[in-house]
């Protein structure tokens with residue numbers, strides 16, 4: 001299969017998943033050109049872990065929740081995420097999830113399973129795939145742990161967060177865990193594509209904890225805690 005795949009790559013060189021330019025370069029089977037790769041500069045290790053909530057509040061049901069972000073939400077990541085969300089290119093999710101898993105592994109993080117922030121049914125229908133699920137599945141594969149799809153369910157088609165006056169209130173009640181699922185003390189990695197305020201991850205993590213998770217660590221491929229970018233769902 002490897003020889004056949006190599007031959008296919010020579011006959012039909014793939015275009016870069018991110019910029020669309022020509023490339024003969026592949027990272028774990030994903031075509032990404034040298035220029036895009038050179039622009040993907042990870043954060044220093046000590047900056048990858050931060051409090052999940054950009055604006056902490058007293059009475060937080062999951063105080064001390066950690067968010068792991070290996071890359072800043074810069075030009076190349078914005079391009080990659082836009083193609084993933086709006087360019088019908090789910091392969092980018094596999095590539096980004098692989099990167100996330102590789103960084104988590106090299107930073108010594110370990111978990112029992114990976115869960116993702118699910119899209120609403122409406123957006124899933126529009127997009128045809130759930131980008132965070134694609135990322136989470138690839139991350140789980142790198143880490144050698146299960147990806148549990150369906151552990152978190154999005155209840156309603158919540159408004160885009162920029163349209164809400166109160167982001168925390170808007171997302172509250174958006175997720176549920178089906179009644180027959182028990183997360184008995186397990187350490188869960190909760191994965192998403194981009195993190196901004198951290199409100200969505202925080203809300204989902206609190207639901208996982210309510211259903212028995214022992215620990216939840218949030219992770220996104222990229223984020224910019226200082227930015228006011230919308231979390232697009």
Ligand SMILES: [Zn+2]
Nearest residue numbers: 016019033036
């Ligand atoms: Zn490129």
